[in-house]
Amino acid sequence: MSGAALQFDAVAGPPRVGAVAARLDSKLFGSLFQTVDVDRRLTVLEIGSALPETVDFFAQFKCRLLFVDLFSEPFVHDQADLSETELRHCFEERFRFPADTRLDLCLFWDFLSYLDDPALRAFNSALRPWLHRGSRAHGFGAHHLGIRLANVRYGVRDRETLNIRERGGRQLRTHPHSQLEMQEMLNCFAFERGLLLADGRLEMLLKPQV
Amino acid sequence: MFDKHKGSKESAPPAPEPRAPQPNPGVSTAPPANAEKTAMIGKGISITGDVRADSNLRVEGVVEGRGVQSAHDVEVAETGRVTANISAKVVRVAGEVSGDIAGSEKVVIARSGRVQGNIVAPRVQLEDGALFRGSIDMNPAPVAETRTAGAKPTALDAGAASSTLAPAVTSAAAPATGQSAATSGGEARKEPGLTLKSG
Secondary structure, three states: OOOOOOOHHHHHHHHHHEEEEEEEEEEOOOHHHOOOOOOOEEEEEEEEEOHHHHHHOOOOOOEEEEEEEEHHOOHHHHHHHHOOOHHHHHHHHHOOOOHHHHHHHHEOOOHHHOOOHHHHHHHHHHHHHHEEEEEEEEEEEEEEOOOOOOOEEEEEEOOOEEEEEOOOOOOOOOOOOOOHHHHHOOOOEEEEEEEOOOEEEEEEEEEEEE | OOOOOOOOOOOOOOOOOOOOOOOOOOOOOOOOOHHEEEEEEOOOEEEEEEEEOOEEEEOOOOEEEEEEEEEEEEOOOOOOOEEEEEEEEEEEEEOEEEOOOOEEEEEEEEOOOEEEEEEEEEEEEEOOOOEEEEEEEEOOOOOOHHOOOOOOOOOOOOOOOHHOOOOOOOOOOOOOOOOOOOOOOOOOOOOOOOEEEEE
């Protein structure tokens, strides 16, 4: 692997994968594939570590999967101690892809709700160069700010179903953002569709901000 | 009514035996069936440099270099640790790999496997418990296109073949470690079709 090779041991690494604890029916995840040309090679960014079912799912496509497990990055855990500029540099370092990379799909899962305001703006700045007009993203936000997030990771079982597995290790502190805040700080994307979930989360489908 | 088999030794299912860790179905923990065509870097062997095999290759020891290459299969066993790029037809990792992996047919990361690098293969299989960090390129265009920007050319691209001396074994130690192909208490076998090249 090029450049900044992070050793698993150095950062505790992603914990071993827990068993599938639950499934989540997703009405929006499948929509990602309605707007991208799945016949050409897809580039997919997942904010998280690789799970077997996700790799299996994407094996049906000609694709490149980029796994960036920011959940286990120390700088994300220590985000409150860092300036927005420092955070942006950290994210840029993790997003050091080949120069011609353009992300077709971004899978954020719950990650955006673990970023405080400066970190979310820094994430937005670092991600923006890798997007193109056809990019799409999927993730979960909050529709009420008292939400408590489970410490879980997600795998893609099929277009309508996500596997939920327990995430080992220390959970990041939650920073729920309203939809308005999210739109202001994650302004490389605009909301395409949103769906309120029973647990207080908002399932989001995002498209690039024109 | 639910315990009608209770006390009936004949009809009772055999008591489950304590389960040892299950071998990974995708990764043989024993040498492949055609062992005579499998070169092995045994446990306790440490090699610094490039490795090229004309046969299957099983790594139980340590390889540090730029490339491990085989036209057949490469298996990194649970005890194996490779810090190098790997190129083969099928690559199975049950140990640790830090480097890019190119499999012309398939790459499997077993549940005990830990891989940090970029994988290029038509098919990639991760098993539950596998640790992977990097990118996966499936059903891709030619492998050379997928190298990350700024990555150094590897021995796999750059003529390691020129020094292939199969079926003899050659080795050149890197002075830095003083170990290279020398034994360090482990199994040292000269394997036909295995070529070692200093790093």
